[in-house]
Amino acid sequence: MDNEQTTDNEQATNYAIKLDIFEGPLDLLLYLIKKNEIDIYNIPIALVTEQYLEYLKMIKALNLDLAGEYLVMASTLIHIKSRMLLPPPEEPEEEEEDPRAELVRQLLEHKTFKEIATNLGSRPLLERDVFTRAAVLPDEVAESAGDEDVLIEVSVFELIEAFHRIVSQTDKKELMEIDLEKLSLTDIINEIMEKLTVTKNLNFEELLGGRKDRRRIIYTFLALLELIKLRMVKAYQTSNFGVIRIFPAVES
Amino acid sequence: MENVKAVIEALIFASDTPLMPEKISVILSEVEKTEIKEVLDNLVQEYDTRQGGIYLQEVAGGFQFRTRPELSQWVKKLKSTKPHSISPAAMETLAIVAYKQPIVKSEIESIRGVDVGAPLKGLLEKKLIRIVGRKDVPGKPIIYGTTKKFLEVFNLKDLLDLPNLRELKELNQQQDLLEQEIEEKEKIEEDIDL
Numbered sequence: 001m002d003n004e005q006t007t008d009n010e011q012a013t014n015y016a017i018k019l020d021i022f023e024g025p026l027d028l029l030l031y032l033i034k035k036n037e038i039d040i041y042n043i044p045i046a047l048v049t050e051q052y053l054e055y056l057k058m059i060k061a062l063n064l065d066l067a068g069e070y071l072v073m074a075s076t077l078i079h080i081k082s083r084m085l086l087p088p089p090e091e092p093e094e095e096e097e098d099p100r101a102e103l104v105r106q107l108l109e110h111k112t113f114k115e116i117a118t119n120l121g122s123r124p125l126l127e128r129d130v131f132t133r134a135a136v137l138p139d140e141v142a143e144s145a146g147d148e149d150v151l152i153e154v155s156v157f158e159l160i161e162a163f164h165r166i167v168s169q170t171d172k173k174e175l176m177e178i179d180l181e182k183l184s185l186t187d188i189i190n191e192i193m194e195k196l197t198v199t200k201n202l203n204f205e206e207l208l209g210g211r212k213d214r215r216r217i218i219y220t221f222l223a224l225l226e227l228i229k230l231r232m233v234k235a236y237q238t239s240n241f242g243v244i245r246i247f248p249a250v251e252s
Numbered sequence: 253m254e255n256v257k258a259v260i261e262a263l264i265f266a267s268d269t270p271l272m273p274e275k276i277s278v279i280l281s282e283v284e285k286t287e288i289k290e291v292l293d294n295l296v297q298e299y300d301t302r303q304g305g306i307y308l309q310e311v312a313g314g315f316q317f318r319t320r321p322e323l324s325q326w327v328k329k330l331k332s333t334k335p336h337s338i339s340p341a342a343m344e345t346l347a348i349v350a351y352k353q354p355i356v357k358s359e360i361e362s363i364r365g366v367d368v369g370a371p372l373k374g375l376l377e378k379k380l381i382r383i384v385g386r387k388d389v390p391g392k393p394i395i396y397g398t399t400k401k402f403l404e405v406f407n408l409k410d411l412l413d414l415p416n417l418r419e420l421k422e423l424n425q426q427q428d429l430l431e432q433e434i435e436e437k438e439k440i441e442e443d444i445d446l
Contacts, residue, residue: 025365
């Protein structure tokens with residue numbers, strides 16, 4: 001029994017806890033302001049800075065991931081503190097702004113949106129509080145039931161591989177021909193989106209539409225990469241090394 | 253036509269998506285638009301006074317029958333779908349996009365104080381937000397906005413139906429005033445009058 005307990009304790013101390021206690025530095029600051037019942041328009045910067053740094057120490061001691069944003073805020077606080085210690089200029093040329101003003105503005109905005117978010121979340125949400133006659137929203141049926149099992153989202157690497165396969169398949173002779181057709185990426189992007197609105201999904205070869213010259217292939221590939229980056233389309237395949245099919249990301 | 257109300261009720265019931273009044277007037281071309289509006293208001297009220305299991309909600313520019321929020325615990329048992337799970341981080345990001353759209357990522361981050369890459373991606377996948385375009389500044393950052401599905405999920409008529417928008421605007425105005433301070437005393441007086 002005793003033995004078991006000690007091992008349990010050991011495990012507990014070795015276990016690295018990873019928790020999002022605060023949603024970033026602004027959240028932590030708001031918490032400190034609330035805890036100390038501070039007037040947000042008149043923040044005692046020395047006190048807050050001290051407590052803030054203490055929390056950072058605690059987070060570190062707990063082995064929590066300390067994001068860089070927390071450190072940026074720490075330096076901002078110290079900077080404000082140092083500015084407030086400086087004597088005001090004897091002849092103020094312009095109305096000196098309170099060094100805390102920018103921070104207060106940020107905190108207020110953050111606070112407002114936290115409240116709004118809670119407010120939004122407490123609305124009667126579809127599929128949580130209210131339901132419609134149509135069981136599930138149509139686009140969700142496709143995503144949750146079908147796509148997850150059958151379709152695997154492909155990475156850029158697989159796309160590149162597919163691209164390579166098509167280039168190597170093309171007739172070498174054809175690659176030597178000089179094509180005078182002027183192509184633009186925008187045109188191809190529009191072409192792809194147009195094709196996708198007609199047919200719900202296409203593979204790369206279908207996108208090429210039979211014109212397999214090198215420029216065409218490269219432009220189509222580049223257009224595809226751009227569209228994926230913009231999240232206008234999604235690429236899926238049914239299995240590893242399967243045919244990659246392109247789907248419109250949002251139905252217009 | 254005397255059974256206009258019945259026809260409209262049937263149309264709303266049969267529609268898979270919130271039914272737009274414009275669509276109704278295409279189908280009932282001989283009925284005046286103002287009459288359709290009246291009948292719709294009437295129906296909304298009727299379902300409201302009836303206090304039954306369903307109510308008629310104006311959502312995303314159309315009309316749709318929905319089950320009453322108070323009854324969710326029972327209806328949930330019937331449905332096998334997972335409820336919408338939106339994390340606090342995603343909800344805050346969504347709130348910022350909803351109220352400040354069109355907006356770019358860096359602007360959201362300056363409000364939240366943390367990276368919003370992950371919540372943005374999740375919201376895009378849930379189709380609650382969409383890419384509206386790209387801002388014409390160096391780096392061409394992506395501009396985000398909310399979708400029609402956002403309105404449907406959050407039971408909203410349109411974006412103006414968002415709660416607190418006026419309060420938020422007032423807050424912004426107050427901040428602006430703070431910045432300008434005593435620059436224009438008259439302006440403050442005007443605002444108080446409002």
